[in-house]
Amino acid sequence: MAPKTPQSNFSGPVIVDPVTRIEGHLRIDATVENGKIVDVRSSSQLFRGLEIILKGRDPRDAQHFTQRACGVCTYVHALCSTRAVDNAVKVKIPKNATIMRNLVMGSQYLHDHLVHFYHLHALDWVNVANALQADPAKTAALSNSLSPNRKETADQFKAVQTKVKALIDSGKLGIFTNAYFLGEKKNEAYYLPAEADLMAVKHYLDALHMQVKAARAMAIFGAKNPHTQFTVVGGVTNYDALKPDRIAEYKALTDEVVAFIKDFYIPDLLAVASFYKDWAGIGGTSNFISFGEFPTDEYNHDSRFFAPGVIMKRDIAKPQAMDQKKIEEHVKHSWYVGDKALHPYQGVTEPKYTKLEDKDRYSWMKAPRYNGEACETGPLATVLVAFAKGHKPTVDAVKFVLDYLKVDAAALFSTLGRTAARGIECLVIAGQMQTWLDALVNNVKGGDTELYTPWKMPDEAEGVGFVQAPRGALSHWIKIKKGKIENFQLVVPSTWSLGPRCAAGKLGPVEEALMGTPIFDPKRPVEILRTVHSFDPCIACGVHVLDAKTGQTASFKVL
Amino acid sequence: MKISVGHGLADAEKRLEESGVSRRDFMKFCGIIAATMGMGPAYATEVAAALTADNRPSVIWLHNAECTGCSESILRMASIDGKTAYIDTLILDVISLEYQETIMASAGEMAEKALHDAMKKPYLLVVEGGIPMKDNGIYGKVGGVTMLEMVKKAITNTNCLATIAYGTCATYGGVQAAKPNPTDAKGVKAVFPKSLVINVPGCPPNPYNLVGTVVAAIMTVTKKAPLPKLDADLRPIVFFGQTVHDQCERQPFFEKEQFAMSFDSPEAKKGWCLYKLGCKGPSTYNNCPTKKFNPLDKGVGVNWPVQAGHPCIGCSEPNFWDKMSPFYEMEK
Numbered sequence: 001m002a003p004k005t006p007q008s009n010f011s012g013p014v015i016v017d018p019v020t021r022i023e024g025h026l027r028i029d030a031t032v033e034n035g036k037i038v039d040v041r042s043s044s045q046l047f048r049g050l051e052i053i054l055k056g057r058d059p060r061d062a063q064h065f066t067q068r069a070c071g072v073c074t075y076v077h078a079l080c081s082t083r084a085v086d087n088a089v090k091v092k093i094p095k096n097a098t099i100m101r102n103l104v105m106g107s108q109y110l111h112d113h114l115v116h117f118y119h120l121h122a123l124d125w126v127n128v129a130n131a132l133q134a135d136p137a138k139t140a141a142l143s144n145s146l147s148p149n150r151k152e153t154a155d156q157f158k159a160v161q162t163k164v165k166a167l168i169d170s171g172k173l174g175i176f177t178n179a180y181f182l183g184e185k186k187n188e189a190y191y192l193p194a195e196a197d198l199m200a201v202k203h204y205l206d207a208l209h210m211q212v213k214a215a216r217a218m219a220i221f222g223a224k225n226p227h228t229q230f231t232v233v234g235g236v237t238n239y240d241a242l243k244p245d246r247i248a249e250y251k252a253l254t255d256e257v258v259a260f261i262k263d264f265y266i267p268d269l270l271a272v273a274s275f276y277k278d279w280a281g282i283g284g285t286s287n288f289i290s291f292g293e294f295p296t297d298e299y300n301h302d303s304r305f306f307a308p309g310v311i312m313k314r315d316i317a318k319p320q321a322m323d324q325k326k327i328e329e330h331v332k333h334s335w336y337v338g339d340k341a342l343h344p345y346q347g348v349t350e351p352k353y354t355k356l357e358d359k360d361r362y363s364w365m366k367a368p369r370y371n372g373e374a375c376e377t378g379p380l381a382t383v384l385v386a387f388a389k390g391h392k393p394t395v396d397a398v399k400f401v402l403d404y405l406k407v408d409a410a411a412l413f414s415t416l417g418r419t420a421a422r423g424i425e426c427l428v429i430a431g432q433m434q435t436w437l438d439a440l441v442n443n444v445k446g447g448d449t450e451l452y453t454p455w456k457m458p459d460e461a462e463g464v465g466f467v468q469a470p471r472g473a474l475s476h477w478i479k480i481k482k483g484k485i486e487n488f489q490l491v492v493p494s495t496w497s498l499g500p501r502c503a504a505g506k507l508g509p510v511e512e513a514l515m516g517t518p519i520f521d522p523k524r525p526v527e528i529l530r531t532v533h534s535f536d537p538c539i540a541c542g543v544h545v546l547d548a549k550t551g552q553t554a555s556f557k558v559l
Numbered sequence: 560m561k562i563s564v565g566h567g568l569a570d571a572e573k574r575l576e577e578s579g580v581s582r583r584d585f586m587k588f589c590g591i592i593a594a595t596m597g598m599g600p601a602y603a604t605e606v607a608a609a610l611t612a613d614n615r616p617s618v619i620w621l622h623n624a625e626c627t628g629c630s631e632s633i634l635r636m637a638s639i640d641g642k643t644a645y646i647d648t649l650i651l652d653v654i655s656l657e658y659q660e661t662i663m664a665s666a667g668e669m670a671e672k673a674l675h676d677a678m679k680k681p682y683l684l685v686v687e688g689g690i691p692m693k694d695n696g697i698y699g700k701v702g703g704v705t706m707l708e709m710v711k712k713a714i715t716n717t718n719c720l721a722t723i724a725y726g727t728c729a730t731y732g733g734v735q736a737a738k739p740n741p742t743d744a745k746g747v748k749a750v751f752p753k754s755l756v757i758n759v760p761g762c763p764p765n766p767y768n769l770v771g772t773v774v775a776a777i778m779t780v781t782k783k784a785p786l787p788k789l790d791a792d793l794r795p796i797v798f799f800g801q802t803v804h805d806q807c808e809r810q811p812f813f814e815k816e817q818f819a820m821s822f823d824s825p826e827a828k829k830g831w832c833l834y835k836l837g838c839k840g841p842s843t844y845n846n847c848p849t850k851k852f853n854p855l856d857k858g859v860g861v862n863w864p865v866q867a868g869h870p871c872i873g874c875s876e877p878n879f880w881d882k883m884s885p886f887y888e889m890e891k
Binding site: 015016018050052058068071176178208211216232249353356449451454 | 617622624625626627628629630631632634635636637645654655656657658659660661662663664665666667668669670671672673676677691694697698699700701702703733734735737738739740741742744762763821822823827828830851852853854855860861862863864866867868869872880884885886887888
């Protein structure tokens with residue numbers, strides 16, 4: 001019988017703070033009874049005030065400020081703010097600008113999902129110390145069996161073992177100090193065969209080098225990574241990247257990254273998943289929201305390669321159109337004054353910290369709800385919506401993964417499903433990169449080198465930008481008065497997925513997902529990390545910010 | 560060439576040779592780092608000794624109010640002046656990174672314990688992010704402790720050898736310190752004026768500038784070399800001694816008064832000077848035009864904002880969010 005996540009009869013509190021290997025500062029406060037989580041709170045621990053800072057500034061500058069919301073999923077806020085101001089000033093950007101923005105976004109996805117799997121998530125499943133027990137020859141055989149394009153040798157795996165052994169023997173474990181897979185007693189929650197552990201450790205290191213290339217590709221069009229600097233209201237600025245040698249450089253790097261995704265990331269994901277299949281029954285949520293991404297026409301949401309949409313109660317037979325009027329934000333359990341659920345545009349918010357241990361008000365995040373329900377966003381939401389709408393590349397990729405793991409579509413509603421969906425999304429985007437690049441090349445060959453449309457700043461205007469970031473649904477809302485920012489609001493992926501309870505007491509998605517999770521060793525609660533990391537939290541941008549003094553907030557009309 | 564040393568074991572050089580790196584190559588690499596930090600070629604031997612010491616120096620990396628872009632930036636490291644040096648070389652072989660929330664395996668109480676234990680021995684402190692000061696720092700907490708308390712504990716500990724403030728938030732408060740600075744965020748030196756702090760600003764900084772500074776700081780605290788020369792804003796002059804403008808490939812256009820006046824103009828397409836579109840290169844001290852960003856195994860980075868046709872926003876200058884904005888208007 002395949003090994004399973006071990007069970008215990010532990011009862012008591014389990015707090016993980018800080019949750020590491022994420023962006024930002026997150027605290028998970030759980031109550032465990034008889035080895036299972038029966039109550040849990042997800043709490044954001046940082047308040048920065050970006051929205052207050054934006055008031056009165058030049059709308060064109062917003063993208064630079066908001067991009068600093070997050071340096072992990074860099075670019076997405078810059079794009080979202082730029083789209084919001086594009087929308088407000090009603091400029092129609094050139095085709096090539098849309099393509100270049102898409103290509104940078106595509107590179108961002110490839111980079112982000114690769115780093116998430118290997119560097120932020122893998123250590124929840126992979127026991128680095130156990131890799132020392134592996135037979136290097138058998139590891140090479142295992143690895144090469146997973147893809148015909150792998151040509152790995154026993155010597156390479158032996159070298160990784162030597163490196164890990166030297167690290168452990170030195171007594172200075174560095175980033176692996178006190179890892180949940182270490183300890184006097186083996187943590188039975190980790191149960192990959194030693195060869196799979198060693199294979200994953202080697203690819204953890206290989207991926208550290210590969211992500212450099214993905215980011216470098218992004219920088220060819222985006223100027224640098226992290227924090228691109230090539231978007232402007234009206235288009236993009238990077239004429240240098242239209243040169244054939246730059247495009248060739250981008251293509252070579254992207255091809256290499258795409259090959260790594262196909263030959264390493266996806267097979268590794270499936271191999272690890274096939275050992276941890278009981279996690280297909282742990283960590284699921286019910287409702288999903290995606291804004292869709294990769295437009296051919298910035299003004300037509302239906303032109304997006306991944307369509308926007310909502311799935312309620314796991315009903316993939318009936319994907320719904322996304323109607324922003326149904327979005328409300330709750331603050332009853334957040335560190336803000338008030339308890340009324342309001343549409344974001346009418347929201348009134350006044351920060352008021354209580355205390356860390358408060359069970360009633362316990363997070364700097366608000367709790368967004370769609371039609372009164374908590375909705376998960378991110379790759380699983382995007383994949384479910386695309387799958388439900390019959391998007392062929394997504395349907396094919398989902399079927400491939402489900403067939404490989406010999407599970408049905410219900411398995412997607414889980415921690416394992418969420419992690420697999422990230423791989424599926426990445427694979428589908430990887431398959432599309434060449435098409436977008438070809439479109440740019442053809443335009444340039446045909447003499448179209450336009451990247452920017454001139455526009456005039458209106459005295460008064462309002463606008464919205466929608467982005468489906470690697471972590472999920474992101475929207476920026478701007479109100480312009482006398483040519484300056486009167487109000488600016490960010491509604492971000494991590495408030496959707498990791499926010500607290502709403503006024504009706506309904507749990508946020510990560511809280512819902514954690515309920516019932518088994519905890520084997522309360523000192524090393526890796527099970528919590530597995531589910532929390534599967535959401536790819538990005539907390540700094542999740543903190544919803546308004547004016548601490550006046551409590552004034554954005555007031556928008558629904559477009 | 561891949562430099563891979565350390566491991567806290569003896570015979571580092573022998574092992575280097577076994578992995579195909581000759582002593583000559585290794586000394587060359589050390590010479591580059593020494594030269595990079597303005598220490599002169601004579602210090603190559605000292606750098607080599609520091610990097611092959613039996614005990615990798617401990618580094619503690621704290622996160623405050625920030626976006627983690629600075630941590631991400633060091634993950635993009637691939638080479639130093641044409642010599643391969645990926646991040647794993649640095650964190651597994653050269654230093655011992657004892658606490659770093661973005662990449663460490665551990666979490667929660669076990670992570671706190673790692674920090675607690677690391678502070679019992681001498682260490683170099685790297686701080687990322689501004690420190691929220693308002694209302695006793697309640698706007699940012701890690702493990703239930705305010706960031707202010709956490710940094711205070713780490714920086715005033717007698718085992719703290721020196722501190723590198725990495726990124727514009729840690730150096731000067733950063734984006735959250737822009738007007739009206741709702742959480743009263745400050746840079747490290749402003750909060751702890753008595754501590755030895757080296758500033759490496761940028762949003763995010765070029766990782767090239769961090770690696771050199773880390774090595775120099777190790778050399779300084781082990782008394783093998785003097786503190787690198789710093790400017791009035793505590794930045795190493797070797798990286799921040801010249802303006803972006805003076806090193807810019809578009810500077811000849813400036814001299815000839817050839818300016819792009821809009822982003823769709825033929826002049827913009829031809830790569831003329833962006834000064835009149837708001838470029839802050841003349842007031843910004845950094846090495847972006849020469850080192851660029853996102854390097855590969857060989858050579859410098861692949862791009863930088865001005866090459867991509869976008870004005871410099873002055874991100875390594877104190878208070879640039881207020882001082883340099885509006886970003887698309889000429890500086891007054």
